């Protein structure tokens with residue numbers, strides 16, 4: 001069973017969106033950092049194994065990392081359009097960045113109601129465990145899954161992956177047979193369209 005989902009990261013500049021993408025993709029913390037220009041795109045496949053091998057799932061994630069700098073803000077809606085999941089990233093040591101995440105949440109509610117949201121508090125390595133679990137989540141975000149992480153140490157990335165997996169709707173999964181069938185339909189449509197044009 002396979003599913004392809006679009007995941008987008010939103011949040012203030014320097015909260016660690018690119019570092020989270022790198023940690024998700026390769027399990028590493030990037031040595032060099034440069035502010036994202038516009039947006040960047042990577043893919044990552046997660047294998048979900050179960051005791052019944054016929055039920056094994058593969059999730060292909062198309063991950064869009066957006067730029068947090070103000071000058072790119074107007075471009076961001078283009079990237080979260082049609083996203084299945086949005087990671088709203090803030091820094092645990094910076095309360096203003098949580099307010100910025102709230103602004104993105106309100107934007108999504110206005111323009112992308114279908115997108116599922118995960119609130120990600122990054123840089124857990126810079127605060128105490130108590131501070132990261134006692135974050136004052138704004139009331140609007142209180143029903144949203146929340147996970148404190150550290151892109152630097154890898155803390156809680158298993159939990160983040162699990163939340164992502166749990167948010168992929170069952171009907172998004174197709175068997176390879178379904179996919180072949182989809183391709184056949186697509187080919188048939190193409191040939192009938194080309195017939196019309198002639």
Ligand SMILES: Nc1nc2c(ncn2[C@@H]2O[C@H](COP(=O)(O)OP(=O)(O)OP(=O)(O)O)[C@@H](O)[C@H]2O)c(=O)[nH]1
Nearest residue numbers: 013014015016017018019035036068123150151152
């Ligand atoms: N201590 C610590 N630093 C981090 C962590 N994640 C990212 N950083 C640092 O935070 C800074 C910004 O990281 P980026 O990943 O470039 O942030 P961004 O949100 O993609 O920034 P923009 O591209 O400007 O939107 C860099 O200096 C990173 O090294 C973390 O978990 N812990």
